[in-house]
Amino acid sequence: MPVHEGEEGHHETGIPLRRLLLVVGDPVMDVAAAPAGLDVRVDNVTILDPEDRTEAHAGDLVLLIGARGGAARRLVRALADQGATAVAVKTGGHAPPEEVLPAGSSPRTHRRAGKDEMAGLRAEAQDAGIALLAVRPEVRWDQLQSVCQNIVHDTRPSAPDELGEASGDLFSMAQTIARLTNGLVSIEDAASRVLAYSSGSEVDELRRLSVLGRRGPEPYLAVLREWGVFTKLRSGEEVVRIEEHPDLGIRRRLAIGIHAGSQPLGAIWVQEGSEPLSEHAEEALLGAARTTALHMIRQRTQTSAGLRLREDLLSSLLEERIDAAALADTVEVHADRGALVVGFSVASQAAADGEGDPSGEERLGPRDRPERELRLRQLIDLVSVHTAAYRRSSLVTELNGRVYVLLPDLVRGREGWLGVERSVLALTRKTVLAARSTLDLEVQAAVGSLVERLADVPASRAEADRVLDAMGRDLERGMSWEVATISDVRSKVLISETLAYLRDDPSLRDPRVSRLVEHDRSGGADLVHSLLVYLEAFGDARVAAERLHIHPNTLRYRVRRATSISGIDLGDPGERLFTQLQLLLELHGPA
Incomplete structure (x- = not known):
């Protein structure tokens, strides 16, 4: 038996029939009879064929197919006796083609017979005390069951430990979407319950009531249903625009359905505040809906199809702990198509100081780590939104403080791989710009080379890491790179890796350069920096002096002093090259 209010130690289960009808409702089905009112509760949705054994349970909504007269x-009487809450039947409002009409009847008489049959069913349901719903003839039973069951499922309470982490991810996602769209965001399930929402003022009456009640208010849901909004949200990945209606307390807003395949999971709503929505709000919503679907699946099922497994699998592939086949079999990407990795890094104080931990973790105190984790989670959400809009099969994960995106299933176009690489670079620049403007994070990104097999993805990731390392060292010297490929920074990558080799083996260093460095440190001179700039200017004293903001004669004097103290012969090309490398190591060193 269903549990009702007032029973000690229990809570009601299921969803009120009234609420189910508000979400599904017209033009799908109408109420034909409701002898116990519309607050009766639905806990399960089943399909019954007349040839099957009639079996129902308390709280069932039974979709009755094929029964007549x-x-x-x-069957309506039997289902009521077994405790079912409601039964749904197809209406007879549309006559079938004449060739399938009973002999001697016309479409008009058939429609009249259908109305008479519905009247008989209505009287039977009224007398038996069961709700009767009339379903439009064109509605498919399997689709109706999927939609209704999904709405009912979303009202079932989750265990606190399951809901806590996942809902926290959704609140982070809502805040990220709000920054990208410049609006006020709420994420709702298929039953119009508010799962998460962004902060902000300038709320309209619809948002205020939804957030306070943690679900869409019924009068507003009815209006949105009349406007066809829910039908559009369930039908696919269409961004729905709702214009402002001051008389109803509704500001302009955008909405998009969240789906798992053909199954609707909920919707994302973005209300416009005092400022207009961003130019790319609709594109951001598309990626957000695809990413949020994974969060909601994890919240609902906690199974291997969830978001964390995807993150773990990608991490394992990038670190070569699993092979490409294991990833391809699980997340349905093609192992024999092109792919590449994009890496994102937040510029840290550690990198700016030239220290060895690229994530900055070693420098963080206990109070700093939660803030860093929040920033990283926000970056993951933002990157996921943008890349999902670009390619549904994209995967995002985090390793050692860096965020990595795998873009699989890339196909060579008319320009070969050039067109693909250009589009990925454009996507990456847009993502970095969004991170800097909406999250206020100094983010850099490196696009690894495109590989033609999924198995070679670790090589693309390793190349992205080499580029990020070089970009981090450039940032320390005052050159700000936002997005780069190996071709952009190849020389810097090679030089920095050479310097790392020199650092790890002190026996390779020239003691004469070390002597000059020690002289500067003890005497407060600036010979090392002057000599390095002179060598970088190919020995052109005027160019080097201009960079140092000194007179050329002053620079020439410093160079002579440097060679005199150290004993270095600048006439030897090999000594010039090695001196320049070691001076770079002494002044900056690899991070």
């Missing part, structure tokens, strides 16, 4: 009335 007296047989249908008997």
Whole structure:
């Protein structure tokens, strides 16, 4: 038996029929009879064929297919006796083609017979005390069951430990979407319950009531249903625009359905505040809906199809702990198509100081780590939104403080791989710009080379890491790179890796350069920096002096002093090259 209010130690289960009808409702089905009112609760949705054994349970909404006349009335009575909450039947409002009409009848008489049959069913349901719903003839039973069952499922309470982490991810996602769209965001399930929402003022009456009640208010849901909003949200990945209606307390807003395949999971709503929505709000919503679907699946099922497994699998592939086949079999990407990795890094104080931990973790105190984790989670959400809009099969994960994106299933176009690489670079620049403007994070990104097999993805990731390392060292010297490929920074990558080799093996260093460095440190001179700038200017004293903001004669004097103290012969090309490398190591060193 269903649990009702007032029973000690219990809570009601299921969803009120009224609420189910508000979400599904017209143009799908209408109420034909409701002898116990519309607050009766639905806990399960089943399909019953007349040839099957009649079996129902308390709280069931039974979709009755194919029954006609007296047989249908008997089934309605039997379902009521077994405790079912409601039964749904197809209406007879549309006549079938004439070739399938009973002999001697016309479409008009058939429609009249259909109305008479519905009247008989209505009287039977009224007498039996069961709700009767009339379903439009064109509605498919399997689709109706999927939609209704999904709405009912979303009202079932989750265990606190399951809901806590996942809902926290959704609140982070809502805040990220709000920054990208410049609006006020709420994420709702298929039953219009508010799962998460962004902060902000300038709320309209619809948002205020939704957030306070943690679900869409019924009068507003009815209006949105009349406007066809829910039908559009369930139908696919269309961004729905709702114009401002001051008389109803509704500001302009955008909405998009969240789906898992053909199954609707909920919707994302973005209300416009005092400022207009951003130019790319609709594109951001598309990626957000695809990413949020994974969060909601994890919240609902906690199974291997969830978001964390995807993150773990990608991490394992990038670190070569699993092979490409294991990833391809699980997340349905093609192992024999092109792919590449994009890496994102937040510029840290550690990198700016030239220290060895690229994530900055070693420098963080206990109070700093939660803030860093929040920033990283926000960056993951933002990157996920943008890349999902670009390619549905994209995967995002985090390793050692860096965020990595795998873009699989890339196909060579008319320009070969050039067109693909250009589009990925454009996507990456847009993502970095969004991170800097909406999250206020100094983010850099490196696009690894495109590989033609999924198995070679670790090589693309390693190349992205080499580029990020070089970009971090450039940032320390005052050159700000936002997005780069190996071709952009190849020389810097090679030089920095050479310097790392020199640092790890002190026996390779020239003691004469070390002597000059020690002289500067003890005497407060600036010979090392002057000599390095002179060598970088190919020995052109005027160019080097201009960079140092000194007179050329002053620079020439410093160079002579440097060679005199150290004993270095600048006439030897090999000594010039090695001196320049070691001076770079002494002044900056690899991070």
